[in-house]
Amino acid sequence: MEHLCTEHIDVGSLWQRSHHPEAGGLVLFSGEVRDNHQGKAVSHLYYEAAESMANNMIAALLEEATQRWGLHVAIAVHRLGKVAVMETAVVVITGAAHRKEAYAANQYIIDRIKHDVPIWKCEYFAGGGRIWGGHCSCKEERVDESVIF
Amino acid sequence: MEHLCTEHIDVGSLWQRSHHPEAGGLVLFSGEVRDNHQGKAVSHLYYEAAESMANNMIAALLEEATQRWGLHVAIAVHRLGKVAVMETAVVVITGAAHRKEAYAANQYIIDRIKHDVPIWKCEYFAGGGRIWGGHCSCKEERVDESVIF
């Protein structure tokens, strides 16, 4: 699946193919595994996805962003399985004539991947224990238990 | 000078050293030479700078952004001299615990480099002729001839 990968994400090789003669602004976002979560030492992360659904949603998202911001470059790849500290869990690359559109599209794509695409992380702690999910740093969009029922 | 360079900018090697165990969000911006300017075919760009002043201002800017957004990674390099289409003219890399700060700092740094740091581009057109300066894509911050006198 083009947008999911179980091996190390080769950011350098994705970057190599992210250039376009009409794209003056390229933005690359890399979500990398931190060594702590709210002060607790993290050993590694594990990601799983509803794979075909997630892959299709990311493809649709890139197409939507391409239309909306006139992108010349739109790439996104999410890692699955075990990911070590400082490794890339997700990469998004956008390119547009001007930087404003490249930044806006990039942020839109990663926000949607984090909030809507069926991919989940499980944090494994150095001291033992694990927790599924955890909150995104943009707390205002956090799912609230009270809103669904 | 650390933040100015007359050779090809090695984005891959800058990226290699842009990781930090506490930086969950890394953002890389690359300003690349487009093949046209308002429909006119561009042959290449040429950049010059008030070099020591520009280098010092970029260093100060990175320090300011590091303090303001709590960055773990803050890198900026601007190319000088002749730059070909699709080559990187400027690169900015920022890394913070969360992506929001990494994006905000990255955009702040490139905006300030484009608007305040004494670096100038000269566009050379395929059909002959050249023009210094040209407008930044963020037109609302364009210098207005009427405001100074």
Added chain:
Amino acid sequence: MIKLEFYAALKDHFPAWMEVDDTLKDVRALRKYLVDRDMSASVLLAQCRFAVDDTFVDEGHALRAGDTVLVIPPSSGG
């Protein structure tokens, strides 16, 4: 039969997949069936969305024999 697939934290409560009979007429009935089956998963199930044919569906979506239904906890990619 209807096939259910469970992900992430749901697998602490349910198997990776299971089959249920097709008397559950819609997503609302399925959600209630799952809560009744494991009350300790009720908070998590309240946060879940459901997908059929890889597309999110709402509470009133009618279920049919042969459907594969994904039970989707809140996303946390990236």
Added chain:
Amino acid sequence: MIKLEFYAALKDHFPAWMEVDDTLKDVRALRKYLVDRDMSASVLLAQCRFAVDDTFVDEGHALRAGDTVLVIPPSSGG
């Protein structure tokens, strides 16, 4: 003497550097001196900032013998 350095489009009007005598008391006087010297550069000079010791200075900044003044057109890096 005061040393002046010119950049970018200014070099279509002035040499890369030149010296002026130190009777120009401040930046305002220097800007006027340059406009008088090349009227065709007046619009561009109106947009320029000046820097002494690699630091931007304002119109009232006093100039001294031995200063190096950078004449800085609007930035267009990136």
